[in-house]
Amino acid sequence: MRKILIVGAGQSGLQLALGLQSHGYEVTVMSNRTADEIRGGRVMSTQCMFDQALQHERDLEINFWEDQSPRTEGLGVSVVGPDGSRVIDWVGRLDSYAQSIDQRVKMAGWLETFAQRGGQLVIHGAAVSDLDFFARTYDLVLVAAGKGELVTMFERDASRSPYDKPQRALAVSYVHGLERRPEHPEMLAVRFNLVPGVGELFMIPGYTVSGACDILFWEGIPGGPLDVFQGVKDPAEHLDLTLELMKRFTPWEYDRARKVELTDAGGTLAGRYAPTVRKPVGRLPSGGAVLGVADVVVANDPITGQGSNTASKCAASYLAAILERGDEPFDEEWMQATFERFWQDTARHVTKWSNGLLAPPPEHVLQLIGAGMEHQELADRFANAFSDPSDLENWFFDPEKAQAYLASLASA
Template sequence: MRKVLIVGAGQAGLMLALGLQSRGYEVTVVSDRTAEEIRTGRVLSTQCMFGKALAHERDLGLNLWDDRAPRVDGLGVSVAGPDGSRPIDWVGHLDAPAQSVDQRVKMAAWLDLFTGRGGNLVVHPVSVSDLDWYAGRYDLVLLAAGKGPLAGMFDRDPARSPYDKPMRSLAVAYVEGLAPRPEHDFPAVRCNLVPGVGELFVMPALTLSGPCDIFFFEGVPGGPLDAFQGVREPEAHLELTLALMKQFVPWEYERAANGVQLADEGATLAGRYAPTVRKPVVELASGGLVLGVADVVVANDPITGQGSNNAAKCAAGYLAAIEARGTQPFDRAWMEQTFEDFWSVVAPVTKWTNAMLAPPPPHVLNLLGAAGQLQPVADRFANGFDEPADFESWFYAEEKANAYLASH
């Protein structure tokens, strides 16, 4: 029985652990927190997952919240005008529903499932020397703790990383009591673009207490939405969020003005990081190798909501590659090829995400405007969140965009 060590208990690490466990591997997960500590901690992300990523969860029988999580049937875009109006405002229909499940709920449940099935859980912060010790005792060591300091062991790939600093300041609040949206009758993620200032996403989700909504600001550094550093108290975080909504997206504030409250004491999060693609393999002092997983090696800005989707796709790809390897060694060549196969899936995600961080060129503004008049354009844009590779054929190049619009 081959022995696999996975450091990190997030979307990719636990999907991979549970998948390998179901296939007879001896799996150890190292986490810096217990399931209960995850469950009672701060929120971790916004994690809206689309059809293809959710299918990977279902393939492993890990879709434990389909009957409870609010359906997300569409994705809409509003562009704020200088007078508080919305010159662009539309909603596209998703071909397959999306969902957002608070990772405190999901990861705690998956960790309990892993240990309940006999998996070995080690609760301990991991150092580089720990990894060196583990590498001599396992057939394969995987690092899936993307936001931790160990990710810094992996060298940045400058050819695939156009940004070397954070491009947005991030602020999240899970709330209850948001009034229903009046202008459409199906649940959707709404992306509100404020030119030169940033973005506000509003999405339905499932949290510890049940259905909720998530406010997610992406602020241009140094701008008015870049205001959450130093805000420690959750209520102060919410108060600032509402004030900024009132100023920049008053149509969203109208829904929140009466009775919105935080879902719990851990319902806020703020931070920033530079979008980075890293080299996938680290060689330790002993000669042992570590393969990076998901956002350890491909950390995109969350402006396109792809982090959990990439993680699920990474887990599915790595699982297939490990199983196909049989009894052959997990050497550097295999690790690098396994990552390249993952990169072929997420390279379109990275291209699209990096494009969305830059000011939109005129032809993209034309596309966004046309989506308000042409439902097929709105629907195609929405479904690009599930299959970002589709943007290549109609979104980036002006001539392709013009030809696509002319076809309608």
């Protein structure tokens, strides 16, 4: 029986651990927190997951909260004009629903499930020296902890990382009491509000430790009017700032948020990081190699809501590669090839999309977003790209393909 160590207990690490466990591998998970500490801690992300990523959880039968969580059926886009009004406003319908399940709920539950199924769980904040010791007793070591010292083992890939500084200041609030959008009260939808030159506001239906909720998520251009959350420690002050900014920049969203309250004392999060792609093989002091997983090696800005989706797809891709390997060694050549398959199939499309949206949009993208008002087919196609970003290569990224698509819509 092959022995595998996974360091990190997030979406990708635990999904991969549970998948390997189901195929009879001897798996150890190293987490810096217990399930109870995760469940009682602060929120970690917004984690809205779309159908392709959710299917990987269904395939492993670890979609424990699917029937409890609200089902998001659409994705809407609003753009603020120079006078502060909505100059663009439409909603696309998803082919299959999305869900956002608080990682405190999911990771705590998955960690307990892993242990109950006989997995070895080590509660320890691993350092590079620890991995150097442990690596000798495992056939494969995977690093799925996207923060801290371990990330320094993985060299930044400058050819795939156009930014070296954070491009957005992030601020998240989990709330109860948000009213439905009056334009589509019958349909739960993620709302994507773009305020040019300022930032973006996302409104995401979710499920948290206290049940159904909504997530208010500001992405502010650093140094701009939304970049005001650094140093704010009090959750109530964090929410007040969030609502003040909504009242100023997106009053139509503020109108339905007047009565919201935080879900719990841990329901806020703020921070920033530079979008970075890293080389997938980390080198230990003794010379051994470890393989980076998900946001250890591909950390995109959450502007396209792809973090948990990409993590799920990475876990599924790596699981397939490990199973295909059989009894052959998990050498450095295999590690590189395993990452490249994940990059080509998934991560490159997400990285291109996320980095593109961080910059001022080119003319053809403005035309496409505007055309969502006239063409429901385009609105629906954009919404479903959040499940399958590879489709954007066919009509969104390239100006000529965009013009050809717009012409086809017009002629139809």
